[in-house]
Amino acid sequence: MSNVKIKVISRNPEDYLRSTKRDIHKLPRNYDPSLHPLEAPREYVRALNAVKLEKVFAKPFIGCLDGHRDGVSCMAKHPNKLALLASGAFDGEIRLWDLAQRKCSRNFVAHEGWVRSICFTPSGETFTSVGDDKTIKTWKSQTQSPEDEEPVNTLLSMSVVSGITHHRNKPIFATCGEHCQLWENTRNEPIKVFKWGVDSLHHVAFNQVEYNLLASCASDRSIILYDCRESGPLRKVVMELRSNALSWNPMEAFIFTVANEDYNLYTFDVRKLNQPINIHMDHTSAVIDVDYSPTGREFVAGSYDKTVRIFESLKGHSRDVYHTKRMQRLTCVKWSLDNKYILTGSDEMNIRMWKARASEKLGVLKPRERTALNYADALKEKFANHPQIKRIARHRHVPKHIMNAQKELRTIREKSKKKEANRRAHSKPGAVPYVPERKKHIVKEDQ
Numbered sequence: 001m002s003n004v005k006i007k008v009i010s011r012n013p014e015d016y017l018r019s020t021k022r023d024i025h026k027l028p029r030n031y032d033p034s035l036h037p038l039e040a041p042r043e044y045v046r047a048l049n050a051v052k053l054e055k056v057f058a059k060p061f062i063g064c065l066d067g068h069r070d071g072v073s074c075m076a077k078h079p080n081k082l083a084l085l086a087s088g089a090f091d092g093e094i095r096l097w098d099l100a101q102r103k104c105s106r107n108f109v110a111h112e113g114w115v116r117s118i119c120f121t122p123s124g125e126t127f128t129s130v131g132d133d134k135t136i137k138t139w140k141s142q143t144q145s146p147e148d149e150e151p152v153n154t155l156l157s158m159s160v161v162s163g164i165t166h167h168r169n170k171p172i173f174a175t176c177g178e179h180c181q182l183w184e185n186t187r188n189e190p191i192k193v194f195k196w197g198v199d200s201l202h203h204v205a206f207n208q209v210e211y212n213l214l215a216s217c218a219s220d221r222s223i224i225l226y227d228c229r230e231s232g233p234l235r236k237v238v239m240e241l242r243s244n245a246l247s248w249n250p251m252e253a254f255i256f257t258v259a260n261e262d263y264n265l266y267t268f269d270v271r272k273l274n275q276p277i278n279i280h281m282d283h284t285s286a287v288i289d290v291d292y293s294p295t296g297r298e299f300v301a302g303s304y305d306k307t308v309r310i311f312e313s314l315k316g317h318s319r320d321v322y323h324t325k326r327m328q329r330l331t332c333v334k335w336s337l338d339n340k341y342i343l344t345g346s347d348e349m350n351i352r353m354w355k356a357r358a359s360e361k362l363g364v365l366k367p368r369e370r371t372a373l374n375y376a377d378a379l380k381e382k383f384a385n386h387p388q389i390k391r392i393a394r395h396r397h398v399p400k401h402i403m404n405a406q407k408e409l410r411t412i413r414e415k416s417k418k419k420e421a422n423r424r425a426h427s428k429p430g431a432v433p434y435v436p437e438r439k440k441h442i443v444k445e446d447q
Contacts, residue, residue: 015028016028043379043382043383044383044386046376046379047376047379047380047382047383047386047389048383048388048389048392050376050377050379050380051380051389051392051393052392053359053376054359054376054380054393055359055392055395056359057358057359057361058358058359059355059358059359060320060322060354060355060358061322061324061352061353061354062341062353062354062355062362063102063352063353064350064351064352064353065087065097065099065102065103065104065350065351065352065353066349066350066351067095067104067107068087068089068091068093068095068349068350068351069089069091069093069349070089070090070091070093070349071089071090071331071346071347071348071349072087072088072089072090072331072332072345072346072347072349072350072351073088073089073090073114073115073116073331073332073345074087074088074115074116074117074118074331074332074345075087075088075118075332075334075343075345075351076118076119076120076127076334077120077334077336077337078120078124078141079120079122079123079124079337080123080124081124082099082336082337082338083098083099083100083101084096084097084098084099084124084141085097085099085334085343085351086118086120086127087118087345087351088110088111088114088115088116088117088118088129088131089115089349090114090115090347091109092109092110092111092112092113092114092115092131092133093107093108093109093110093115094107094108094109094110094115094118094129094139095107096141097351099341099343099353102353106143108149110129110131110137110139110151111129111130111131111132111133111135111137112131112132112133113131113132113133114131114132115129115130115131116130116131116132116160116161116162116163116164117129117130117161117162117163117164117165118130118164119164119165119166119173120141120166121166121171122166122167122168122169124141125140125141125142126138126139126140126141126152127139127141128164128166128173129164130157130161130162130163130164130175131161132160134156134157134158134159134160134161135154135155135156135157136154136155136156136157136161136164136175136183137151137153137154137155138151138152138153138154138185139151139152140152153185155183155188156188157175157177157181158178159177159178159179160177160178161175161176161177162176162177162200162201162202162203163175163176163177163201163202163203163204163216164176164204165204165205165206165214166206167206167211167228168206168208168211169211170211171184171185171186172184172191172228173185174204174206174214174226174228175190175204176201176202176203176204176216177200177201178199178200178201179193179194179195179201180193180194180201180204180214180216180224180226180233181193181194182194182228192228192231194224194226194232194233195232195233196218196224196232196233196236198218198219198220198222198224199218199219199220200218200219201216201217201218201219201224202217202218202219202244203216203217203243203244203245203246204216204217205246205247205248205256206248207248207253207256208248208250209248209250209251209252209253210253210254212227212228212229213225213226213227213253213270214226214227214228215246215248215256216246217242217243217244217245217246217258219242220238221238221239221240221241221242221243221443222236222237222238222239223236223237223239223243223246223258223268223273224236225270225273235270235273235445235446235447236445236446237268237273237274237442237444237445237446238442238443238444238445238446239258239260239266239441239442239443240262240440240441240442240443241260241261241262241441242260242261243258243259243260243261243266244258244259244260244261244286244287244288244289245258245259245287245288245289245290246258246259246290247290247291247292247299248292249292249296249313250292250294250295250296251295251296251297252296254269254270254271255267255268255269255270255277255296255313256268256270257280257290257292257299257313258290259287259288259289259290259301260286260287260441261286261287262286262441263281263283263284263285263286263287263303263409264279264280264281264283264287264441265279265280265283265287265290265299265301265311266278266279266280266441267279267280267313273445274439274442274445275436275438275439275442276438276441276442277438278313278314278315278316278438279316279437279438279441280301280311280315280316280317280318281316281317282309282311282317282318282321283301283303283305283307283309284303284305284402284405284406284409285303285304285305285405286303286304287301287302287303287304288302288303288304288329288330288331288332289301289302289330289331289332289333290302290333291333291334291335292313292335293335293339293356294335294337294338294339295339296313297312297313297314298310298311298312298313298319298335298356299311299313299335300333300334300335300342300356301318301333302330302331302332302333302344302346303330304329304330305401305402305405306323306327306328306329306330306346306399306402307321307322307323307330307398307399307402308321308322308323308330308333308342308344308354309321309322310322310342310356320358320396321396321398322342322344322354322358323398323399323402324352326348326350327344327346327348327350327352328346328347328348329346329347330344330345330346331345331346331347332344332345333345335356336356339356340355340356340360340362341353341354341355341356342354342355342356361373380393420432
């Protein structure tokens with residue numbers, strides 16, 4: 001018997017029936033490219049509208065947490081609870097915040113003078129603070145009775161302690177001041193002291209992937225690496241200007257970024273410290289603090305120029321800049337552990353909450369809404385290099401003092417480039433070598 005082909009019309013009710021009476025009517029679509037000769041121009045217009053709408057909906061500021069009576073000096077994120085934040089101020093007060101309610105849940109005076117740094121233990125049950133009074137105090141995160149307001153443990157250091165960081169899973173924490181010291185909660189004396197002939201250290205951070213690795217920023221413009229299993233420091237790199245803060249990439253164990261006094265941020269690879277793998281420019285004053293997003297793809301930096309900038313870790317320029325009229329010099333920045341929010345502390349006593357993506361809608365998205373947003377993102381990515389779309393996507397309004405400073409810095413850079421080119425043109429070949437930008441800022445590397 002010969003094979004007989006029979007064509008049958010098959011109709012799926014889901015293709016033409018609405019799910020509810022209020023839903024829009026479904027239309028049949030034929031995606032054959034020959035039937036859509038104007039597909040590219042149509043998509044371009046949609047991409048243009050999408051990038052314009054992104055600017056319309058770009059309202060990153062969510063709210064502020066006010067209550068501190070002096071400038072905010074440091075902040076710490078709870079490792080397990082998204083809504084819990086601890087902050088310390090210049091007058092020695094520590095406040096615990098409920099971010100969901102935007103209210104202060106607890107406040108107490110912890111130190112005489114500055115609260116230099118705060119860090120939570122990995123369990124999140126306690127947190128440790130250090131201050132100008134040479135004490136290291138451990139406090140309970142949750143209190144049931146007035147007796148719990150007293151510190152659980154107090155350690156006395158021989159010198160002023162300016163930074164603290166906790167090991168990922170062991171009951172060990174490191175402090176920095178005159179030297180880098182390793183402590184255990186059960187002991188009154190440090191279990192290890194690392195020295196490398198520097199006056200003082202002002203920031204220290206444990207690696208969250210390679211648990212035993214930690215790094216500190218020193219007053220002699222150096223960045224020093226330590227291994228808590230070793231007896232001495234590992235390596236040191238000296239830069240042209242001082243580094244203020246350091247943050248490890250939570251996804252790539254060997255990558256860290258430092259915030260520098262020369263208005264830039266530098267991303268280093270531990271295995272090759274003779275030059276940074278990337279330089280992130282855009283700030284117009286000293287960068288005070290830096291913190292990575294939990295995905296490791298982006299980081300946020302706060303600067304003395306009163307702005308917060310968000311950088312993609314692989315790019316040299318910021319993707320966004322946040323500022324308000326009232327916000328003054330930034331002292332600390334944090335990226336929330338759900339990758340949605342940024343928290344900034346500044347010296348006019350406020351902690352501000354921002355969206356990590358300025359135009360993102362907060363709350364539940366309906367399926368069709370999510371599809372539309374994904375389609376708009378795909379179109380923006382497809383036409384990203386088109387001049388008109390690129391111009392609109394890059395444009396940011398910044399305060400006048402930032403714009404003037406950017407203009408001045410651009411002039412200085414152009415002048416130095418022109419001067420170097422003139423020297424090279426009027427010198428013997430090879431007398432004025434080409435020095436890569438990434439090597440210009442490193443003075444030396446010590447093993």
